[in-house]
Amino acid sequence: MFKILQAQLLAPGIKRFVIEAPRIAHKQKPGQFVILRINELGERIPITIESSDPVAGTINIVVQAVGKTTHLLHCLGAGDSLADVVGPLGKPSEITKFGTVVVVGGGVGTAMAYPTAAALKRAGNQVISIIGARNKELVLLEKEMSAVSDLLLVTTDDGSYAEKGFVTDKLRELIEAGTRIDLVLAVGPVVMMKAVAELTRPAQIRTVVSLNPIMIDGTGMCGGCRVLVDGKSQFACVDGPEFDAHLVNFEVLVQRNAMYREAERRSMEEFAKERAAQEERAREQMGVECAALPGGER
Amino acid sequence: MTPPAARSANPLTLKERMKVPRQQMPEQEAALRSANFTEVNLGYSPELARQEALRCLECAKTTCMQKCPVGVKVKEFVQLIVAGDFAGAAAKIREDNVLPAITGRVCPQEDHCEAACTLGKAKNVRPLGIGYLERFVADYEQRMGIRHLPKVPPTGKKVAVVGSGPSGLTVAGDLAQRGHKVCVFEALHELGGVLVYGIPEFRLPKQIIREQLDYLRDMGVEFETDVVVGRTVTIDELMGEEGYDAVFIGTGAGSPQFMGIPGEHLNGVYSANEFLTRINLMKAYQFPRYDEPMVDLHGKDVAVIGGGNTALDAIRSSLRLGARKAYVIYRRSEAEMPARIEEAHHAQQEGIEFHMLTNPVEFLSDGKGWLAGARCVRMELGEPDASGRRRPIPVAGSEFDLPLSVVVIAVGTSANPIVQSTTPGLATDKRGYIQADANTQRTSRKGVFAGGDIVTGSATVILAMGAGRRAAKSIDEYLTSGAWEAPAA
Numbered sequence: 001m002f003k004i005l006q007a008q009l010l011a012p013g014i015k016r017f018v019i020e021a022p023r024i025a026h027k028q029k030p031g032q033f034v035i036l037r038i039n040e041l042g043e044r045i046p047i048t049i050e051s052s053d054p055v056a057g058t059i060n061i062v063v064q065a066v067g068k069t070t071h072l073l074h075c076l077g078a079g080d081s082l083a084d085v086v087g088p089l090g091k092p093s094e095i096t097k098f099g100t101v102v103v104v105g106g107g108v109g110t111a112m113a114y115p116t117a118a119a120l121k122r123a124g125n126q127v128i129s130i131i132g133a134r135n136k137e138l139v140l141l142e143k144e145m146s147a148v149s150d151l152l153l154v155t156t157d158d159g160s161y162a163e164k165g166f167v168t169d170k171l172r173e174l175i176e177a178g179t180r181i182d183l184v185l186a187v188g189p190v191v192m193m194k195a196v197a198e199l200t201r202p203a204q205i206r207t208v209v210s211l212n213p214i215m216i217d218g219t220g221m222c223g224g225c226r227v228l229v230d231g232k233s234q235f236a237c238v239d240g241p242e243f244d245a246h247l248v249n250f251e252v253l254v255q256r257n258a259m260y261r262e263a264e265r266r267s268m269e270e271f272a273k274e275r276a277a278q279e280e281r282a283r284e285q286m287g288v289e290c291a292a293l294p295g296g297e298r
Numbered sequence: 299m300t301p302p303a304a305r306s307a308n309p310l311t312l313k314e315r316m317k318v319p320r321q322q323m324p325e326q327e328a329a330l331r332s333a334n335f336t337e338v339n340l341g342y343s344p345e346l347a348r349q350e351a352l353r354c355l356e357c358a359k360t361t362c363m364q365k366c367p368v369g370v371k372v373k374e375f376v377q378l379i380v381a382g383d384f385a386g387a388a389a390k391i392r393e394d395n396v397l398p399a400i401t402g403r404v405c406p407q408e409d410h411c412e413a414a415c416t417l418g419k420a421k422n423v424r425p426l427g428i429g430y431l432e433r434f435v436a437d438y439e440q441r442m443g444i445r446h447l448p449k450v451p452p453t454g455k456k457v458a459v460v461g462s463g464p465s466g467l468t469v470a471g472d473l474a475q476r477g478h479k480v481c482v483f484e485a486l487h488e489l490g491g492v493l494v495y496g497i498p499e500f501r502l503p504k505q506i507i508r509e510q511l512d513y514l515r516d517m518g519v520e521f522e523t524d525v526v527v528g529r530t531v532t533i534d535e536l537m538g539e540e541g542y543d544a545v546f547i548g549t550g551a552g553s554p555q556f557m558g559i560p561g562e563h564l565n566g567v568y569s570a571n572e573f574l575t576r577i578n579l580m581k582a583y584q585f586p587r588y589d590e591p592m593v594d595l596h597g598k599d600v601a602v603i604g605g606g607n608t609a610l611d612a613i614r615s616s617l618r619l620g621a622r623k624a625y626v627i628y629r630r631s632e633a634e635m636p637a638r639i640e641e642a643h644h645a646q647q648e649g650i651e652f653h654m655l656t657n658p659v660e661f662l663s664d665g666k667g668w669l670a671g672a673r674c675v676r677m678e679l680g681e682p683d684a685s686g687r688r689r690p691i692p693v694a695g696s697e698f699d700l701p702l703s704v705v706v707i708a709v710g711t712s713a714n715p716i717v718q719s720t721t722p723g724l725a726t727d728k729r730g731y732i733q734a735d736a737n738t739q740r741t742s743r744k745g746v747f748a749g750g751d752i753v754t755g756s757a758t759v760i761l762a763m764g765a766g767r768r769a770a771k772s773i774d775e776y777l778t779s780g781a782w783e784a785p786a787a
Contacts, residue, residue, distance in 0.1 A: 023530045037487055043589035084487040086524040216575055219485050219526055220714050223554040223569035233556050252563045255667035259565040263591030270586055
C-alpha cells in the first residue's frame with residue numbers, strides 16, 4: 001500500500017497528490033511516470049511524476065479528473081492509501097545543454113513538462129516556456145514555471161487570463177520572429193502535440209513529445225501502448241514515453257486511445273450514479289469532499 | 299524390462315499392470331466448459347490415482363526421473379501412492395519440485411517423464427499418467443494443509459530473486475530449504491508472473507497459485523510486489539546498499555512480437571500478452587465490476603495467430619467470453635504445432651476451428667480504425683529450417699479474406715531490455731537474452747545468476763523451473779564457498 005500524505009486542489013478538477021513511495025522517489029528522473037492502481041478492482045493507469053523528494057521518500061503527481069479512476073482518485077485525501085504505485089517507468093527526458101529550448105505545456109501537461117523544464121534550465125539552457133489552458137482557473141504552475149524559465153508565455157483559450165489563443169500561436173510567433181530554437185518539448189493533449197509538430201516540421205526544429213497511450217503493465221510486457229513511430233511499432237512504456245514528434249503517427253495514437261471510449265463512458269456513468277454514495281463514504285471515511293464529478297458544480 | 303523393487307507394495311504382476319488401461323482424467327464437458335472459466339480437468343479421485351499408480355512397472359532404470367527437468371523421483375512417489383501414503387508421496391515430490399500443483403497441471407509431461415515411460419514403449423499401451431498423479435498428490439497435500447518446512451538453521455545469507463514466475467519461485471523455494479533468506483521482487487501487483495497473467499483460470503486456477511505461494515511464505519520466502527528491477531531498484535543497488543549476497547534474474551520472455559504487417563495498429567488487434575493480461579490479471583471480463591475494459595467479444599468472430607500454448611489459451615478464452623467463431627491461424631501444419639497435444643485436443647472439442655498452413659499478410663480496416671478482417675495466404679511446407687521444422691512457404695495467388703472483429707497475435711516474444719540495459723557488465727546474446735552457463739546459470743556478473751525465458755527465449759514452465767533448480771544449487775555453492783568462476787562466453 002502506498003500512503004497519500006497530502007492532496008491539494010490546484011485548479012477545478014486538478015489535484016496534486018504527495019505519495020509515500022521511497023524507492024520511486026530515490027530513482028525518479030524528469031520525464032518518467034508511475035502506474036497506479038487504486039484498489040483491488042481498479043485498472044492500472046500511467047501518470048507522469050511531477051517531482052519527488054528522495055529525502056522525504058515522497059513523489060508528487062498531478063492528476064486531472066477525466067474518467068472513473070481519476071475521479072475516484074480525487075475522492076481520496078491525506079491518510080488514504082493506493083493499492084499500487086510502481087515506477088519510475090519509461091526513459092527519462094534527455095537533459096543536456098541544447099541551447100535554447102521551448103517547453104510547451106498544455107493543460108495538465110504543464111505539470112508533466114515542469115520537471116523537465118527545470119532540469120533543462122539547470123543544465124544551462126535558455127528556457128522559454130509556453131503554457132496554455134482553457135481558462136484562467138485552469139492555468140497551472142505559473143509561478144513554478146516562471147522560476148525555471150527565462151521567458152514565460154501564457155495563453156488561455158477564452159482570453160480570461162493572459163493572452164487569448166493557443167500555445168501554438170505563441171510558438172508560431174517565436175518561430176516567425178526568427179528566434180533561435182534548438183529544441184521544442186511539448187506535453188499536453190494529443191491535438192496540441194500534433195499541432196506543435198506540424199509547426200516545427202517545416203522549420204526543421206527538433207521536437208520531442210511525451211505520449212500518453214493506454215497502458216497496462218508499463219514494463220514492455222503487454223504491447224498495449226504501442227505507438228507508430230517512423231512506421232515502426234514502439235512501446236511507449238519502455239522505448240518512450242518521449243519520441244521525436246516529427247516521426248510520430250498521431251492519427252493512430254488518437255484512434256487507439258479511443259478504443260475503450262464506450263466502456264469508459266459506461267464506467268463513468270455507473271460511477272456518477274453512485275456519486276451520492278461515494279461522497280457519503282468519502283466524507284465518512286476520509287473527511288474530504290469529492291472533487292468535480294460529471295454534472296457537478298465544482 | 300526389470301523386475302519390481304523388493305519393497306514394492308504393488309500386488310500386480312508386470313503382465314497384469316500392462317493390462318490396466320490408463321485412467322482417464324475426469325473433465326468438465328466440452329459444451330459446458332466452453333462457456334465458463336472453471337478448470338477443465340477435474341483431477342483424479344484417490345481410487346483413480348491408486349488404480350493408475352498400480353500401472354507403474356517400477357523399472358530399475360528410472361528414465362522418467364532422468365527426463366524430468368527438475369528430477370522428480372517418479373518411481374518413489376508413485377510407489378508411495380500405491381502404498382496409500384499420499385502425504386509421503388507429496389513430500390517426495392517436494393524434494394525436487396516446490397510447485398507440484400502447478401506442474402501437475404501445466405507441465406508437458408508427454409515431452410518429458412511420460413515420453414520416457416517404459417509402458418508407453420509397448421504396443422497399444424499408454425505411458426503412466428505421471429502428471430495426473432503429481433497433480434493428485436499436490437492437491438491432496440493442499441486440501442489436508444500438509445507442510446514440510448525446512449529444518450535447517452539460517453545461513454545468514456540473503457538472495458534477491460527478480461521475477462515471481464516459475465523459475466524465480468523455484469529458486470526461492472530451493473534456497474529457503476537450504477536456510478538462505480530470499481526476497482522475491484515482482485513488477486506487477488500480483489505474484490506468479492506468467493502463471494498469473496498468462497495461463498487462464500480454466501487451465502491453472504489462481505487459487506492454486508495462491509496456495510503454492512502461501513506454502514513458500516510459510517517456508518520463510520518474502521515477496522515484494524510493484525518493484526520493477528532495473529527501474530525501481532537496480533541489480534547493483536540490490537547487491538550494494540540493500541545487502542544481497544546474490545541475485546537471480548528470472549524476468550521471463552517479456553516483450554510480445556508483432557508481425558510487421560499492415561493494419562497491426564487497428565483497434566481490435568491485441569498481442570496475446572495484452573489479451574491474456576486483461577483477462578487473467580485485470581479480470582476485464584468482469585467489467586464494469588473490475589475497471590479494466592476489453593473489447594466485448596459476444597457474437598464476434600475472433601482469431602489467434604500462432605500455434606503455441608499461449609495461442610490456444612487466448613482463443614479458448616475468447617470462446618468463453620462469448621465469441622461466435624474462434625479460429626486458430628497457424629502457418630505450419632498440425633504436426634509442427636508447439637502447443638500441448640492435450641490442449642489442442644481440448645480446443646477442438648470446444649469448437650475452435652483450425653486454419654492450418656495459413657498466414658495473415660494484412661489486417662483489414664473497417665474504415666473507422668477498427669479491425670474488419672484478415673487477408674490470409676495459404677502456405678506449403680518446404681525444407682526444414684534452423685528449428686528443424688519444415689519451413690512454410692506462401693502459395694502464390696492463394697489469398698483470401700477472413701472477416702474478424704478481434705485478432706490476437708501469439709507469434710512469440712523477444713527479450714525485455716529493462717534489466718540488461720541497467721546492469722553494466724551483464725552479457726547478453728545478439729537477441730538481447732541474458733547469457734548464462736547452461737549448468738550453473740551463472741552470468742558474466744559475479745554473484746548474478748539468470749534462468750528461464752530471459753535466457754532461453756520462450757519455453758515452458760517446467761524448463762524454467764529446471765533452470766531455477768540448477769541456479770539454486772549453484773547459488774548455494776557460491777554462497778557457501780564464495781568461489782566464482784566466470785562462465786565460458
